[in-house]
Amino acid sequence: MRLSVLLKEIQYTCLRGSEDIDVAGVAYDSRRVETGSLFICIRGALADGHEYAGDAVAKGAAALVVQEPVEVPEGVTVILVEDTRYALSLISAAWFDYPARKLKTIGVTGTKGKTTTTYMIQSILEAAGHKVGLIGTIHCITGKRVFSSENTTPESYLVQEYFAEMVDAGYDCAVMEVSSQALMLHRVAGVMFDYGIFTNIEPDHIGPNEHSSFEEYLECKRQLLRQCRVGIVNRDDRHFDQMIRGHTCELETYGFSEQADLRAEEARLVAEPGYLGIRYHVKGLLDLPVEIDIPGKFSIYNSLAAIAICRRFGVTEENIRSALKKAKVKGRVEMVKVSDEFTLLIDYAHNAMSLKSLLTTLREYKPHRLVCLFGCGGNRSRSRRFEMGEISGRLADLTIITSDNPRNEAPQAIIDDIKTGIGKTEGKYVEIIDRKEAIAYAIHHGEPGDIVILAGKGHEDYQIIKGRKYSMDERVLIQEILEEDRKAQ
Template identity: 60%
Template sequence: MGENKMKLEKLLERMDYKVLAGSTDIEISTLVYDSRKVEKASVFVCISGAVSDAHDFIPDVVKKGAAAVVVEKDVTPIEGVTYIKVDNTRLALACMSAAYFDYPAEKIKTIGITGTKGKTTTTYMVKSILESAGIKTGLIGTIESICGDKRIPSANTTPESYRVQELFKEMVDEGLDAVVMEVSSQALMLHRVSGFTFDIGVFTNLEPDHIGEHEHKDFADYMHCKSLLFRQCRLGIFNGDDEHLEGVMKGHTCQVETYGYKSTNNLIAENVELKKEHGALGVKYHVSGLLDFDVEVNVPGKFSVYNSLTAIAICHHFNVDKKAIGEALHHVSVKGRIEIVPVTKRYTLMIDYAHNAMALESLLTTLKEYEPGRLVCLFGCGGNRAKSRRYEMGEVSSRLADLTVVTSDNPRDEEPMDIINDILQGVHKADGEYVTIPDRKEAIRYCMENAKDGDIIVLAGKGHEDYQEIKGVKHHMDERELIADIIKENPDIRL
């Protein structure tokens, strides 16, 4: 980025600040918030983090040649360096990043999706519908960011503000028309998506999740953070059935549109039916209100109705015709989210990311509605994580599934059998049948070789992950490849 010479005052043009020392009429080379990346003529933004406070590194970055620092605390200026004081350096970083990359969000349609569940699946649905209509769409989310043919694995649900703006810029340069992104409440709280206005903001639903010492202090705070999106978007699209709708809409400045089952919504799902045929599961329903057509989605469960309805509500604003929307939804699938792996028409095999009790309960309850011959649930739990998760998942699976197959997930530094024994304590609290097979491939083979007609088998916990972490080393392991190997070793399994 070194060639990106610009004046400091250009970076500050849309924000409130005080100059404590020096001048804003200076040339800047790079905009940096990580002290290790400072070079000559950088401007360094001091973020006060949970672990360390960048204000403490000012002497180091000045030695490295930083020309300016942006602070939110009172510090004693060092001679020859420009000091800019702001109320909030995270907000300043977002505004300066937008300016640094020349306001890319104004050159592309931006869609931000927030909510407890459904964000990931909905972003992929939107991307797939828009692309099928010839609207080139980028994606920023929990699993990865996608820009044209480039896929970048993600560290957080929503990246740091500088990275968000950098991705927007790459997408504009790549000639994309739109970008759909997952927006966590953390990101709203930490100003990662500040400094621009979304064209469309979306609220999927709200459940008491992510409340704890490192995240939100209580439910009211979590709800407040979600509501911030609707003070920085032009159009807000809301799940009108959610009991927290009013709280999330509080203080909104956007146009409002709602979707859901209730007839008071602008877009309504009617005549919902569960669809089960030849090892495939899905939902069918009729959309009425703003649009009028039939929808079929090959992803099971009532929440599939919500996710697809959300996607329809968004894509409607891009003037995509009903036929294209219906066609795209019919073929959409998201890696590791109730992903059905076609093996045979006798039973259904799927991979899902559910890796805590709440997600597993919701998944198994959904699948029971399809009245399977048997519901078989294979899972393990990660090592070096709370033991309570193991007991809870064991109990949920034993209570809801007909057969629980306990195996290994990412043991990390623990012994796989110790983790399995913890899970079994939970399994014994309910009365489901169970077997223990520590080797994950052998556990999957057991499920496939012993499957009965009409079974639904779910491999839970890994989802989109393609590795297994053992003693600090990540070994390649993709469940789709394991399934293919098992079929290769025993082709009769497909009959």
Template identity: 60%
Template sequence: MQIAKLLENLEYELVAGSLNTEITTLVYDSRKVEKGSVFVCISGTVRDAHDFIPDVVEKGAAAVIVEKDVTVPDGVTVVKVADSRLALACMSAAYFDYPSKKLKTIGITGTKGKTTTTYMVKSILESAGIKTGLIGTIETIIGDEHIPSANTTPESYVVQDYFHRMVEAGMDAVVMEVSSQALMLHRVSGFAFDIGVFTNLEPDHIGENEHKDFADYMHCKSLLFRQCRLGIFNGDSEHLQGILEGHTCEVQTFGYQKENDLRAEHVELKKEHGALGVRYHVSGLMNFDVEVNVPGSFSVYNSLTAIAICNHFGVSVDKIKEALFHVSVKGRIEIVPVTRRYTLMIDYAHNAMSLESLLTTLKEYEPGRLVCLFGCGGNRAKSRRYEMGEVSSKLADLTVVTSDNPRNEDPMAIIEDILVGVHKADGKYVTIPDRKEAIAYCMKNAQDGDIIVLAGKGHEDYQEIKGVKHHMDERELIADIIKENPDLKL
């Protein structure tokens, strides 16, 4: 492949060499350079890849893509671009022969709901015979292959690689989570989504290495709707107009309000035999009753989002209803069936905002008691510990403080920080550092009608201690506890 092919959708300046240069691989990690590679220099927060040019040239790189003036030996092609991240995205699409054109692409952005909604969409589409890949916070799914994720949205080269592999595996569509960071860093540039989706927006990811303020966060989210054909929006969001700013797509809305194109009406909370969920009527563009075995008003929004998307694939009402009734997402309000006496669930809530939203939702189900078990990660802001402790103490009837990922900190020191927040409210609490023992305590002391939430780990199946990830899956811990105490299933 000649480098000219990779640059066909880019503005650039040829500084040295020839556009007819044959290249073997497209690389942005200097360690993966081989003879004939084209190396894209990304200016990172830790290291500037332009510093590695002498190393990659020595390894045999045939070309380098740069943002700065550089010096290279004769025979090496140098192409200068305004933004090397955008260049990587466009070049990756070309390198894999534009796989997005062979798939129906769905991108979902928003502060909350992305993960659950992607699984709902995949479940509905596949029930209708539409083979669907998934890229998200938990994993990437390509057919039967499950690849654990490091980021909500991977680097642009990886996105295009996954698309290519999905095409090769016979996928018809892909649904993916699109983070604000991904939009800001051009991880999903170089192609247009068929459908872009906005779930909701709350202050998050604002800080030194993320977004400078809420306005910047919202602006980055809005970028998705300048590169999709159809935009599906939460019409109830107070930030809808900010997200719509600069959009170039067709617009459809969903939500509770009557102005929306697709609406949820007559919402009921469902609480039966240790299971929680919602029922509601869909009106507007579609007209039917739906039942979802995931609790809370956000479950209404997530499922309504999925319905709005799948309506554009011509999926039958019966298929939509069946898929939503059976859908379950690992670590996202995941109910673990143990007994009909109480409800036990696992959720990823790992900051004060998500924990407050979760506990507030569960209180609507009027549990006998609301029991919240959680810990906090080490080597992270102490403020999160105080805030989570206070939220749980304020909203839960019993807080069980335990260990999460202590990393390089003393687990008891983390627990003491959490208790600072717990003491700001008047909820009852116990501290049990060992997570399995803490879960067993909750199960052994459960009362009829309780809702017990194991918060913070969610889909994670490890505990990180002093740089080592030890296998620990809360589902397995629950199974072990029941095996050791068979009467807990009664």
């Protein structure tokens, strides 16, 4: 493809060489450069692509895109831009022939609820006959392949590649999670979403290598409302006015508020042995009853956002209702049947805010006991351990402290930090380092009416110990425990 074609939507200066050349590929990792490639020098947290410009040229790069001058041999075209990450996104879109423009695109951002909302949208639209691609935290579905994700929102080149695969597979819709990091790092720059959803916002992802302040975090998030045609926003969020500041899209709101365009009324919890759910009635722009097999008030918000999108697609009320009843999300308050007497769930809650929200939600179902099993990741903030320990100690009737991803730390040291947090409360706890043994303890000691939550791992199917990744899926562990129990009877 002609370099000038790839650059047509970018402000740039040609420092040397000519834009009137053909390039054979686009690369942002010097190890992937091939003869004739365009190499884009990205400055990252751990490495600066400008330092590898020479390596890229040695491997045959025909042109470079930089945001600062570099020394390279004669005959190599050098293009200077203000921000190479932004340039990578627009160049990638051009390289794949703007695939997002050939799809109905739905971007979902927010502190919580992104994953569940995207799966609900996919479930409803597919039930209505649409072919829907997905990019998110758990995995990506492109029509060509289904694979586990490394990031909530991948690098911009990959986003465009996945969109292109969806187009080639005959898909007509794409729904994706859009993280604050992705917006900050321009991973979806140049994509004008048909619909943008803003689920909620609370202080999170603030610290080194993330966001310097809540205001910066918020500003990154609300960029989506300047990058979509229709914005669908949670009217009940306490930061609503800040969330919509500077929006350029048509706005639609959802929530319990009388001011919401699409609102929930008559919400009722549904609790049976081994099952938790919620029922409510949609009012406003639609009028229909809904039941969801995912517990908690937050499930109402997630489903309302999904319903708002699907209304725009003309999905029938019957399709909406039946699809929502079947919608399941791996590792998000995921019910796993182990007993007719108590309920066991798996959830990804892995920080203080998400654990507090989860336990508070489950408390509303008035369990006989609320049992919380969790650990904390190693080589991460110790304060998270104290906070999660204190929250579980206050909100759970019994905490089972175990191992998560200890990484290069001693599991016992992490557990001791969690116990320090629990020590600020009167909460009861047991400690069992081995996660399978801890889960077995939770199952064997479950009492009628209990809700048992396995928190922290969610959709993850591995454990990182001393730098090595081992297979470990809690669903597999549960089945192994149940099978061992059967054999022992």
